[in-house]
Amino acid sequence: MTKIAVIGLGIMGLPMAKNLVTAGHDVTGFNRSRGKIDALVEAGGKGADSVADAVREAEVIITMLPDSPDVEAVVSGEEGVFANASAGALWIDASTIRPDVAAALAEQAREAGLRPLDAPVSGGEAGAISGALSIMIGGETADVEAVDEVLQGVGKTIVHVGPSGSGQTVKAANQLIVAANIQAVSEAVVFLEAYGVDTTAALKVLGGGLAGSKVLEQKGQKLLDRDFAPGFRLELHHKDMGIVTSAAREAGVTIPLGSLVAQQVGATVARGDGGLDHSGLFTLVEALSTRPGDDARA
Template identity: 40%
Template sequence: MERTAQNTEIGFIGTGVMGQSMAGHLMKKGFKLHLYSRTKSKAEPLLSQGAEWHDSPASLARKSNVVITMVGYPQDVEEVYLGEQGVIRNAQTGSLLIDMTTSSPSLAKRIEREAQERGMLSLDAPVSGGDVGAREARLSIMVGGSREAFEEVAHLLSIMGTNIVHQGAAGSGQYTKMCNQIAIASNMMGVCEALIYAEKAGLDPSTVLKSIESGAAGSWSLSNLAHRIIKGDYAPGFYVKHFIKDMQIALNSAEEMNLKLPGLALARSLYEQLAQMGEENSGTQALFKVLQKL
């Protein structure tokens, strides 16, 4: 059964930098929205547009037949879904649960098992694209879970993103997001080092970008975040603290596979130095500040 605005009430948990935009797109398409967030003030813009506030995930789950989460850390995901006042213990039979947080693949598999035991479907559907992608509904969405669940809500995901791919069974979305973060981690080091090198060589970094961002060195980070670095703009599209979390998930997962990822390990250590400098709430492009000091 396709979930339409006529037969669907969506519970959205997490209205931070990205979640607020994502939830807003669903409201604009006519979906009734129920909200829960640890900080109610972050939900006020959506509440003023008609969304309904709930004081707990349990209350929200009872009123929704699709629940979407976009929270911070795997422990938050576990609490929201599996706790006493969590979604799975309180949602309606037949509900479909979509976790869009970047989290642990093993936790995604556990959520699916427990959801199925209570007659629900679940998907892990982490995203890439940052604040800009969320705001412009251009997110890349990587989905794990059953084909049945994916087909029921693919049109909902298309309201928030433009590149929606079903990757396979539960956990596959999270594994794919780890591939994304591994690629970004080393690429971000390269972006920062290229700008530092350009400055040291007496070049204008903005002019350098005109030559290299559309060539073989091109990447999303080079085209979007390098310009922010040049302007001294380190505001978060994606928080340093959350990127460190993602890299640790990837390293833990790689260890389970007996896989060494030296580039990722180096990036994680540099980002930890950045956090120790008090930059954990800055955007990932703030890595420039660490490399500049070396």
């Protein structure tokens, strides 16, 4: 049994914390809204009234927060992780943040006596619930090995990809691929529907060939059903595409497709659809399309 603190019990953090309880660990959670803490307690975990209380006796600390400023706020200050965690504790940031921020925070964590890892995840809410997340880790090899048993409780594909900040860099690439894939599948569905094709049959055969992908498998039917209940909100993917385009610019890398998709994601959020699942990118594709019989002047 490992004493684990989980800070951030949202769509991803709560199921991850529950899976760690199921795996036999001693899990204490903190979240700004009390209801999520109560849900963890009902699942066999413990609740804390503050970040400081949650991390004080923890051997492993996991943060799962929306953006770089949120992580910085939670780890810094008198009530933050760095000031209250025990020396030698392992800090795993499973949030998706800027690679440069991750590297800078890792250095601050080491100065505070902690062992930092940036370990963003992929797999969405479904992967978090099933404990089948893909985890890309940046940090020291010994620290990665030390948390392997903990990460096995929430993930299926766990890979050390390099030094601090590398996990976030790989996650940025992941978000680029996912957004482009969602855009492509959305365009394909609108195209198929315009020609009256049996779309369910079409997606089945496409999924069995080279066009098959996790996005097509997990999001295809949701597009057909116009089911955009959030598993991963568009506003968060918008933030992630900002990370990708900024990091690419700093590295002198050209990502023309990524830049275009980032604009599509941003435009969809600007239309008021940021609270939809990221498959809601489909709504803009559909809105911009004129089908046979449509009044193009409307």
